Amino acid sequence: NAGVTQTPKFQVLKTGQSMTLQCAQDMNHEYMSWYRQDPGMGLRLIHYSVGAGITDQGEVPNGYNVSRSTTEDFPLRLLSAAPSQTSVYFCASSYSADSLNYGYTFGSGTRLTVV
Amino acid sequence: KNEVEQSPQNLTAQEGEFITINCSYSVGISALHWLQQHPGGGIVSLFMLSSGKKKHGRLIATINIQEKHSSLHITASHPRDSAVYICAVRWNYGGSQGNLIFGKGTKLSVKP
Numbered sequence: 001n002a003g004v005t006q007t008p009k010f011q012v013l014k015t016g017q018s019m020t021l022q023c024a025q026d027m028n029h030e031y032m033s034w035y036r037q038d039p040g041m042g043l044r045l046i047h048y049s050v051g052a053g054i055t056d057q058g059e060v061p062n063g064y065n066v067s068r069s070t071t072e073d074f075p076l077r078l079l080s081a082a083p084s085q086t087s088v089y090f091c092a093s094s095y096s097a098d099s100l101n102y103g104y105t106f107g108s109g110t111r112l113t114v115v
Numbered sequence: 116k117n118e119v120e121q122s123p124q125n126l127t128a129q130e131g132e133f134i135t136i137n138c139s140y141s142v143g144i145s146a147l148h149w150l151q152q153h154p155g156g157g158i159v160s161l162f163m164l165s166s167g168k169k170k171h172g173r174l175i176a177t178i179n180i181q182e183k184h185s186s187l188h189i190t191a192s193h194p195r196d197s198a199v200y201i202c203a204v205r206w207n208y209g210g211s212q213g214n215l216i217f218g219k220g221t222k223l224s225v226k227p
Binding site for chain 2: 088104
């Protein structure tokens with residue numbers, strides 16, 4: 001099925017470990033983004049990309065890196081995990097960053113626990 | 116400061132009731148989205164609005180750009196409508212036109 005695929009669905013990390021959350025879409029969407037969702041707060045933007053080779057920081061970028069080498073993939077890297085990064089992470093994509101004719105498609109989420 | 120405010124935070128309704136969830140925002144926007152997040156966690160896009168009103172089945176979304184306010188209505192509510200409903204605005208900010216600012220969500224529980 002076409003859509004946004006996130007892996008893994010669940011992950012437990014020890015403090016200081018690194019990992020990559022994968023996000024892939026097969027809809028030829030230009031815009032891709034990563035959000036984190038914490039209890040009592042709205043989703044917050046971590047990083048986003050408006051096309052291959054172009055990335056930028058969102059509201060809460062510290063501790064995370066991204067790259068966009070292809071249109072399809074937008075991985076999120078945690079270089080040295082901290083307990084404050086325990087959260088649910090969502091990847092989302094849209095056909096175009098500046099068009100009002102398209103909505104957003106979300107991945108199913110990754111629940112990350114850092115101990 | 117949360118630039119997108121939703122009310123109520125929690126809502127319990129009996130099956131068949133008409134439900135309204137409100138969203139107010141303070142920034143200049145190009146579009147507003149209503150999203151649904153089920154207990155399993157997945158997020159589904161319901162509506163994208165830049166003006167007026169949209170309807171899909173029992174769901175109706177309206178927006179008043181001048182008043183910076185949107186409402187999501189559910190007619191003839193059903194237990195399967197139980198979910199968290201999230202308002203998100205697409206803001207006008209330099210080159211970041213695609214970015215969304217989210218409300219905290221309204222948790223709806225519909226009792227049979």
